[in-house]
Amino acid sequence: MNDSSHWYDSNGKAVFEVPAAKGGMRSTTIRDARKMNLYPSVTTVLGVLSKGSLDRWKLEQVALAAYNQKVALHLPQEEYVKTLIDAAFEQVEDAADLGTDIHKALEDHFQGRDYNPALAPYVQAVQAWTTQNKVRYVQHELRLCSTVHGYAGTTDAIIDCPRGLGILDFKSRKTEPGVAVEPYDTQKMQIAAYRQAALSDRALGCNLYISTTEPGRVDAVWYDPHELTKEWECFESCLKVWRHLKGYDPRGLESPAAA
Numbered sequence: 486m487n488d489s490s491h492w493y494d495s496n497g498k499a500v501f502e503v504p505a506a507k508g509g510m511r512s513t514t515i516r517d518a519r520k521m522n523l524y525p526s527v528t529t530v531l532g533v534l535s536k537g538s539l540d541r542w543k544l545e546q547v548a549l550a551a552y553n554q555k556v557a558l559h560l561p562q563e564e565y566v567k568t569l570i571d572a573a574f575e576q577v578e579d580a581a582d583l584g585t586d587i588h589k590a591l592e593d594h595f596q597g598r599d600y601n602p603a604l605a606p607y608v609q610a611v612q613a614w615t616t617q618n619k620v621r622y623v624q625h626e627l628r629l630c631s632t633v634h635g636y637a638g639t640t641d642a643i644i645d646c647p648r649g650l651g652i653l654d655f656k657s658r659k660t661e662p663g664v665a666v667e668p669y670d671t672q673k674m675q676i677a678a679y680r681q682a683a684l685s686d687r688a689l690g691c692n693l694y695i696s697t698t699e700p701g702r703v704d705a706v707w708y709d710p711h712e713l714t715k716e717w718e719c720f721e722s723c724l725k726v727w728r729h730l731k732g733y734d735p736r737g738l739e740s741p742a743a744a
Contacts, residue, residue, distance in 0.1 A: 491526035492518050493637035497628035515731055524630055524735050527638035527678045530720070530727045531671045583697055584657035588641070591655060595622050595642075606700035611655070611693065614703045620646045620653075631682040635736035636724060640679040644691070648707065651689035652679045660696040666704040668692055673708055674723070677716035686714055 492500045492513045502510040503517050513523070550572040560568060587607045593600040594608045614620075623643040630637035642653040654676055658666055676690035687710050696702035708716070728734045 490515065490529045490532070491638075492521075492523040492529075493526065493628065493630055494521070494523060495630055495632050497630040497637055499628065499639070515733060518735070519733055522735055524632075524635060524637040525727065527636060527675050527720075530636055530678075530723050531674060533723055533726050533730060534671055587657050587695055587697075588655055591641075592626055596625055607657075607695050607697075610701045610703045611695065614693065614705065618646055618705070620644050622653075623650075627683060629679065629682040632736065634681070634721070634724060635728070635734060636678065636682070638679060638682070640683065643683060649687075649689050650684060651691060652676050652684065653691045653693060654679070656692050656694050657697050658694045659698045660694070660702060660704070662699065666694040666706065668706055673712070673716045674720040676708060677713040678720045680713055681717050681720075686710060686717075689713070 490513070494500055500513055500517075500521065500523055503513050503521075505511040517523070518525070547569060550569045553572070586601065587604060590600040590604040590608050591611055594612070600608060615622075621644065623645050625642050626639055627643060628637070628639045640652050641655045644651055644653045654672070656672065660666060672692055673690070676692065680686075680688050680690055689710055690708040690713050692706045692708075694704040694706065696704075
């Protein structure tokens, strides 16, 4: 699988790819980051943690693929294993692609652009939630960088509403009727990291879960300022672990790409 690390310069500009020696572009590596003084994304930093719920779901896809691929049992072991993994992670990639498409459609809608009409059920559900909760989108797709703490990232939106000013992050999720959505282990830390870089410690946060199995359903999970302060402390610990494991600390460095 490809390296999923994402990098930014000190101005918050994404540097996800760099020119390849043989032409074209390739994914940015930590070796490139050291040369260019780049900052790891929030999700890259959180990669030091095991994500129990997500990892279990991926294992379930492998198990389901094994159950559904009985016809492949006659294959040699190596080919059988490859067939199972390919089948399992096709489901994972399909879910990720749909999530990306929904995010793009929401960004286009709230910025007044046309979007893929096939995604209208998801967009309309979010719009209804927005209206009902009197949410105003202050900024969309805000790229940010904390040179003090040494990380960067992109948050879906800064919002203002009767609850207060805060960070909003959209998440697509498979849901079951009548079963409440619970945040995955690191999602509160992700919100806390964005808040630390963009707003004050009095700001709140929200994950808006958009169901991909029950079109029209959205579930909001709100985080108060005190809760996010505790989550920020946890994220700081992840930063320390990440810097130790990678042997790289971008704090205080000026990015050549931003100079």
